[in-house]
Amino acid sequence: MTIPSPSVVLSYEDAATVVSGHAERVRLWLRPTEKVPLLSAAGRVLAEPVLADRDQPPFARSTRDGFACRAAELRAGRLKVAGQLRAGQAWTGGEIRTGEAIEIMTGAVVPPGADCVVMIEHVSVSECWISLAPARELVPGENVVNRGTEARAGDVLVPVGRRIGATEVAAAAFSGNATLAVFSKPRVAILATGDELVEVGDVPLQYQIRNSNSYSLATQATAAGADPRIFPIVPDDPVATERAVGEALQCDLLLMTGGVSMGKFDCVERALLARGADFFFTGARIQPGKPVVFGKLRGPYFFGLPGNPVSTIVTFLLFGAPMLRALAGESESGPHFGSARLSHEVQVRPGLTRFLPARVESDLRGARIRRIAWQGSGDLTAAAQANSFLVVPEASDRLADGDIVSALML
Ligand code: AMP
Ligand code: MG
Numbered sequence: 482m483t484i485p486s487p488s489v490v491l492s493y494e495d496a497a498t499v500v501s502g503h504a505e506r507v508r509l510w511l512r513p514t515e516k517v518p519l520l521s522a523a524g525r526v527l528a529e530p531v532l533a534d535r536d537q538p539p540f541a542r543s544t545r546d547g548f549a550c551r552a553a554e555l556r557a558g559r560l561k562v563a564g565q566l567r568a569g570q571a572w573t574g575g576e577i578r579t580g581e582a583i584e585i586m587t588g589a590v591v592p593p594g595a596d597c598v599v600m601i602e603h604v605s606v607s608e609c610w611i612s613l614a615p616a617r618e619l620v621p622g623e624n625v626v627n628r629g630t631e632a633r634a635g636d637v638l639v640p641v642g643r644r645i646g647a648t649e650v651a652a653a654a655f656s657g658n659a660t661l662a663v664f665s666k667p668r669v670a671i672l673a674t675g676d677e678l679v680e681v682g683d684v685p686l687q688y689q690i691r692n693s694n695s696y697s698l699a700t701q702a703t704a705a706g707a708d709p710r711i712f713p714i715v716p717d718d719p720v721a722t723e724r725a726v727g728e729a730l731q732c733d734l735l736l737m738t739g740g741v742s743m744g745k746f747d748c749v750e751r752a753l754l755a756r757g758a759d760f761f762f763t764g765a766r767i768q769p770g771k772p773v774v775f776g777k778l779r780g781p782y783f784f785g786l787p788g789n790p791v792s793t794i795v796t797f798l799l800f801g802a803p804m805l806r807a808l809a810g811e812s813e814s815g816p817h818f819g820s821a822r823l824s825h826e827v828q829v830r831p832g833l834t835r836f837l838p839a840r841v842e843s844d845l846r847g848a849r850i851r852r853i854a855w856q857g858s859g860d861l862t863a864a865a866q867a868n869s870f871l872v873v874p875e876a877s878d879r880l881a882d883g884d885i886v887s888a889l890m891l
Contacts, residue, residue: 490764493834504807513665525663526810531639536629541591545624549595550582552619559612598624642812664810666708670729674715674740694738694793706809722752739788741772768833769858770796789858817890821848827880836870
């Protein structure tokens with residue numbers, strides 16, 4: 482168990498593959514679950530499948546206001562309207578008779594014998610007779626969804642491992658689940674290191690800065706479905722760092738920031754090593770975030786994220802979030818990339834995959850992306866205006882105005 486030597490610096494793709502390999506493993510772990518009220522389940526990860534409690538639809542359902550009838554009969558001549566069916570009303574009249582139609586509302590039971598519903602807009606009604614309006618077609622099956630064609634009783638409507646959003650809540654509600662089983666949230670320990678750091682409520686001296694990373698990470702970890710705990714700031718001191726790591730070992734994921742570069746007082750990797758860490762990589766050819774470290778202690782996985790605030794945010798999005806969502810039991814946990822049309826040319830030196838602060842704006846026609854000027858990975862002012870990071874692949878030195886490009890979405 483050592484820091485890989487020489488240090489293991491991977492391409493973005495290889496580093497992502499290493500992380501997703503470990504994410505695959507932790508997805509197989511048994512993890513605690515809890516039952517929560519339906520609305521509290523939103524944003525959590527489903528631990529037991531939502532099953533259809535009956536066929537869907539539970540009866541042949543009319544999807545239009547109109548008349549239930551036999552298509553061939555109405556095409557051949559007029560039909561007598563012999564009754565009416567509203568949504569929520571049981572049909573007790575048996576099979577509809579030859580030469581007859583039943584007036585029907587959206588969501589009502591299509592009576593047996595009828596093979597279609599003709600829309601009210603497609604017939605002419607005179608007294609109690611209907612006939613097909615000129616030039617209108619009518620075929621069997623029109624405007625009827627037959628029982629069980631959407632789902633059969635017992636079918637899985639929402640699988641285990643799915644993050645619960647509005648459609649999943651709706652499926653749970655219509656199949657009768659007032660509560661849902663979800664996975665317990667993974668516990669994330671957040672440790673910011675750096676002698677220059679003071680807490681957000683403190684007044685920094687001129688040469689000090691406020692700790693922002695603990696707060697951006699806690700926000701991102703919460704969004705990824707975790708329960709974050711911010712630990713006190715750790716000074717750049719090997720003994721203090723090792724002690725702080727020891728205090729965080731009960732968590733499921735340890736996120737450290739700062740102290741992973743080549744500086745004389747960067748002691749995070751050594752402290753992790755002293756605590757028995759395995760290192761999977763100690764850097765990635767990315768900007769921002771090159772010194773990112775990933776490994777596992779006896780107990781939690783950990784990331785050593787570079788301290789520059791934009792690096793911390795980007796490396797969490799790229800590597801931390803996929804691992805954390807897997808620890809939360811989510812089955813699809815990769816980073817969220819979108820694509821957009823570039824609004825201007827971008828030139829860079831090749832050799833690193835770049836994630837440049839950017840703004841994506843989208844409408845019906847698609848998405849456009851433009852860079853936000855920045856002073857580098859310490860520039861939180863630029864990052865605060867971004868909603869995404871424009872991806873420049875490692876081999877590219879130039880993206881052209883109008884290119885379709887990838888964006889890492891915040
Ligand atoms: P490091 O990764 O420790 O070399 O730090 C890189 C840069 O990020 C330095 O300018 C630090 O002052 C800054 N930095 C480190 N930790 C934090 C933090 N928790 N919040 C804000 N900035 C930080
Ligand atoms: Mg530092």
